[in-house]
Amino acid sequence: MDAAATGNTDLSRFARELAADAAGHALLTAIFGNSPYLSNALVREMAFFRDLHSRGVDATFARLLADLDRDYGRETATERLMRSLRLAKRRAALLIGVADITGAWPLEQVTGALSDLAQTALRLTVRLLLRNAAAAGKLVLPDPDNDPERGSGLIVLAMGKFGARELNYSSDIDLILLYDDGVVQVPDGEPSKLFVRMARELVRIMEERTADGYVFRTDLRLRPDPGATPLVVSVSAAEAYYGALGQNWERAAMIKARPVAGDAEAGDGFMEIIRHFVWRRALDFAAIQDIHSIKRQIGSHKGHRETAVNGHNIKIGRGGIREIEFFAQTQQLIFGGRDRSLRISGTVPALRALVCAGRVEPRVAEDLAEAYRFLRTVEHRVQMVDDQQTHELPKSDEGVARIATFMGFAAVQDFRDRLMLMLTRVEDHYARLFEEAPPLSGPGNLVFTGTEDDPETLGTLRGLGYQNPSAVAAQIRAWHHGRYRATRSTRARELLTELVPTLLEAFGKTPHPDQAFLKFDEFLARLPAGVQLFSLFYANPNLLDLVAEVMGTAPRLAEMLARRPAELDAVLLPGFFGQLPDRDELEQGFHALVGEAAHFEEVLDLARRWTNEHRFRAGVHILRHISDADRCGPFLTEVAEVGLAGLQQAVEAEFAKRHGRFPGAGFAILGMGRLGARSLSLRSDLDLITVYQVPAEVSASDGERPLSPADYFIKLTQRLISAITTQTAEGHLYEVDMRLRPSGNAGPLAVSLEAFERYQRENAWTWEHMALTRARVITGPDALRQRLGAAITAVLTAPRDPAKLRRDVADMRARIDQQHHSDDPWAVKYVRGGMIDIQFIAQYLALRHASERPEILDPNTTGALAWLGDCGYLDTATANTLIDAHKLYRRVQGFLRLTTEGRFTAMKAPAALKAGLARTVLPDAGEAALFETAEAEMRRVEAEVHALFRQVVEEHAAGPDRADGSPG
Helix, strand or coil: CCHHHCCCHHHHHHHHHHHHCHHHHHHHHHHHHHCHHHHHHHHHCHHHHHHHHHHCHHHHHHHHHHHHHHHHCCCCCHHHHHHHHHHHHHHHHHHHHHHHHCCCCCHHHHHHHHHHHHHHHHHHHHHHHHHHHHHCCCCCCCCCCCCCCCCCCEEEEEEHHHHCCCCCCCCCEEEEEEECCCCCCCCCCCHHHHHHHHHHHHHHHHHCCECCECCCCEECCCCCCCCCCCCEEEHHHHHHHHHHCCCHHHHHHHCCCEEEEECHHHHHHHHHHHHHHHCCCCCCHHHHHHHHHHHHHHHCCCCCCCCCCCCCECCCCCCCHHHHHHHHHHHHHHHCCCCHHHCCCCHHHHHHHHHHCCCCCHHHHHHHHHHHHHHHHHHHHHHHCCCCCCCECCCCHHHHHHHHHHCCCCCHHHHHHHHHHHHHHHHHHHHCCCCCCCCCCCCCCCCCCCCCCCHHHHHHHHHHCCCCHHHHHHHHHHHHCCCCHHHCCHHHHHHHHHHHHHHHHHHHCCCCHHHHHHHHHHHHHHCCCCHHHHHHHHHCHHHHHHHHHHHHHCHHHHHHHHHCCCHHHHHCCCCCCCCCCCHHHHHHHHHHHHCCCCCHHHHHHHHHHHHHHHHHHHHHHHHCCCCCHHHHHHHHHHHHHHHHHHHHHHHHHHHHHHHCCCCCCEEEEEEEHHHHCCCCCCCCCEEEEEEEECCCCCCCCCCCCCCCHHHHHHHHHHHHHHHHHCCECCECCCCEECCCCCCHHHCCCEEEHHHHHHHHHHCCCHHHHHHHCCCEEEECCHHHHHHHHHHHHHHHCCCCCHHHHHHHHHHHHHHHHHHHCCCCCCCCCCCCCCHHHHHHHHHHHHHHHCCCCHHHCCCCHHHHHHHHHHCCCCCHHHHHHHHHHHHHHHHHHHHHHHHCCCCCCCCCCCHHHHHHHHHHHCHHHHHHCCHHHHHHHHHHHHHHHHHHHHHHCHHHCCCCCCCCCCCC
């Protein structure tokens, strides 16, 4: 210190005398030994420190504020004000630190002085901003020179510790900035833009770090719904928000609110408005339950008494400052509506008032007040060290020992014992708060009130498996701000508060917790209302588990649920998890629902609703391993067929209104691929060919706008495709692929029966006949269905050159492998030894031998393999191997399409997804199924199938046939 005074004889003498004095030496030791921040301030402000020592802390602080007001009350130069405020902050910090360390001021005076400094700095800044705005012609003020705040309409509310005059050394100052839209006069008529610019400048002036430091970090996030509103909100908008969407934690926050700068009259007017929001004369049961829920979320970890001093968070840790504040505020909220004496902003004064009102026992209030003062003092010492915004004690023993010394304890253990006593007392009193409230289950701290992330909450979320806990917390706060229709009612938000811990735990058990949460958020965003659904979850926790499972592991089902939340109603119906309906039940259900449609558009919506309900049910069965994709394939195919038949009928009737019909004609849908094979999955496209037959003597339709047969059925097919694929309010049905029609994309959309027969007989390639082995007539009049079926059979049973057929099949498989090669055993369609190999074996042998035994033709691959085995074209063991492999691949493919978006990558897949996949491959092993074992089984099966493909097709593609015509 003496070195700092070099060159100034008076200061040097003062420094030596102070160091020689016992009290002065103790003070200097406390500062230089414990606080680099205050040490630096003292060295830079030696002259001020000497004046402080001679005048005393009270007089010096009063003069500091008075000089600021006198010298800068009319300031217009921003940079000059910024420098003066930073200089004042440094001097005030030194002064207040000295008053605190020496015991000259009690805690209330220390925090009050810091708050007074912040208020003075804010008022000077606001005056400058208003005066300069008026000088620029952007704002009309009654008296811009002498009193720019009066009549400005700008309201600056202090919140939190600032509002209660309880600031600590490194506190942010929490503000809400408003403008009274009935008072402000802005020439260009856009007050919001002006005040937002002023708010940004205010924040810059207060917190920008320069060579002189900063004044106060400034936080504007306590305004109504900060994620969706501008920095400055109009009074009318704020009133509407608090009246409709204000939350109980915001009511608690408003207890401490007070105007500190700007238009005093407008500020008082707003406080009168907000009084009705904060102080309800009577709280309903749901509101009290919501307060209970918030408390229990904060306290759900109680029972752990292993609180450690090292690293303990004095503010939000167990037994900390937050628990004392919350204890007082919740009682104020519940009883302050009827008792005005409880409407006090300070924490200790509020505890006293609660005692006087008979709401808190005197001993409890005394314990909490004593702990509050002690913990706040510890917090101050921690922050004094280096002006850091921290509330945590040092993690090392040495660091704790320094704080103990800074607190004036002779022995560090005495400090530890005292701190533990205070924390334990607070925790005990806090735990007894609302003891009658039912327990809220939860995995740990889960606090989503306020605007800041709670560190313990983020830790809890990480422990549950969330990779981005901060994003999760922010979105939950958005729910509580009523951003979605489903969360705009008070009751919905109160129910949601109760549900959040259970909901987060349920999502945490899924393979992708963050993805599950985001899917649920999308689901929530589409809900028209929330109370009914949240009540449903509350009454049926198992339903919430299912929703979490869907959101986290089944993107396809999650999409369905997000589009139609009403699907959940069906889950609660008896029999939902029972046997899936048969064809007759499906047709009856479809016609009962869709038959009531009043117009064509309603048919489209109802058909989608009906279809998606059944697909959702099948998906849940697969997800819960009640069934699997292989066994659900026929059901999903029947759902598609019933829907297609109903839509075709509606489309034909609608089309006929303008274009009429062809008497005696027929129009049929030929199902190809999975549809033809009765093996649809949840994500399958529909491979279709449409075929028509018109009597030769009819040349045009009989409607008001007649069309030729070709034009008529091509346009009809276009309408049918549109009816299937168009997105309506109920989503869409299926994607449609018509590339398997004669001549592919180059051919007409609809083809006549004669043209179809001729093309297949004369022009089709071998691969097209392979595809035709899976063809099945889905709809159409009986006569056309029979003739079309006969035409397909005639083509497939025609004698073929065995050698050419084998070469064509082998070449086709080689080309597919060249384009889609994969060594991934889970890419079951394209991997060698996968589904394509099995299907090609079946199709090759069917085409090879159908001329001898037409009964082997079966659109379903496993059915065809069974026939081939029964007829001796495959030995029984080989046929069974291929059938089992195909069923396995169908199960795996169905599970992955349900649970994975895009390509499955085992290295990146979460454990829960891999476990589900293992159970799909090894169903007999159940929960004991291991992923590594399942992967090894997949490789084994694929190797076996590939060897059979080579044996049946590839190895003999260029070789001779046996004399009996069977493959060599």
